[in-house]
Amino acid sequence: MSDLFSKFDPLIQEREALLETGLTDPFNLTMERVESPTVAICNGKRTILLGTYNYMGMTFDPDVIAAGKKALDDFGSGTTGSRVLNGTYLGHRECEAALRDFYQMDHAMVFSTGYQANLGIISTLAGKDDYIVLDIDSHASIYDGCALGPAQIVPFRHNDIEAMEKRLKRIPEGAGKLVVLEGVYSMLGDVAPLKEMVAVAKANGAMVLVDEAHSMGFIGENGRGVAEAQGVIEDVDFIIGTFSKSVGTVGGFCVSNHPKFEILRLVCRPYVFTASLPPSVVATAATSIRKLKDAGDKRAHLWENSKRLHAGLAQLGFTLGTREPQSAIIAVIMPDLPTGAAMWEALLKQGLYVNLARPPATPAGMTLLRCSLCSEHSADQVGEILGMFAAAGRATGCIS
């Protein structure tokens, strides 16, 4: 029978073929219990978590949990309203104040998810006849923000400064320009040359938006991200971030110094036409953000973990997404989807969870086993992880 679902047939067939081989479905895992930021029970087995983006391990921080419980008691389970109507509580204001302090910026706007932050800011800023110039490997939420708005969309080759500059120079005179970049690209864990790119964008009269979802809390002296680490945060017009990674809950935000920024609260549809975050979520986020500011020791330990895992995997003979560790993401490149799925399952059976990433999420049609480290992974756990990769790699023929 042919109907609206027929277009999904090739994907359905590919999935069926993969699962017929007896493999566990890599996209249907359940965490039955979660013991800590680094350990959960999956299929009854104690499993080390190495694919959670829980970079700073804030999900079980006692202060964060206490703040959430208190907000539940004091303000109830949800706001049942939009930020612009009945959905702004004291907690939302405090959360935005925590973000302003963290980034040392004048304005902060909290969205219900990171996805909505990109969707809302990008689609609202760039109007008809404006141009958005973006890296081809941008996250889906950035592309969806582009698709939701009326602007002209111009992609350039990943991290290619010259390609970006050429396109900026070809934009018709008088058109508004927005350059959209990411600090850390989540698939391969590589960092953008923001220092050069932001300078080129500014020289060509463009505003710059940087998504720092995967760097917040970890990269930069104060954890403000790659723009801080490369010394260009002052020239970035908008930073987009999320609460669902280092902050350890859910939600998204945009911070900016633009004097007219606050008007976005009235014109940004993904901000206006959805319910605000529950009081417990903004309370946990605000507490976590304030603690992240002074988490220098955790940042140092996370770098150690990242360097050790990268060196260990490279030594075992795996092909990695970057030559040296650039973030808390280490991507192991698999030869194809069946091998990647077999490797993923072999790791899970030993008690290790990583992300299996496949097209269209990945660049160049790659299959990846993506590892994201946590500041709470102990040195022993990193050793255990390397042992499991060695065994699974040999069993599946990925390494000799």
Next chain:
Amino acid sequence: MTERQQTNAKVLELIAPFNKKGVDVGDASRFAQDLEWDSLTVLDFVATIEDEFDVLISMNMQAEIETVGQLVDALEKLLAKQ
């Protein structure tokens, strides 16, 4: 040659190195179905065209371009604006 013929000849010349399957290319050839290009090949090819003609072909415009003939038409329009 007319201007369109010149543009057409240049486009065919630029397609050749990307035409790995050796498909016979004409006005009606479709990039996705006939040339079987994936998104990365399209990006590289579009960049080549943009550099050669010194134009921008936005994703919005690319969505409307399925065939070689449509690309030549779009380029003609862009060049006329310059």
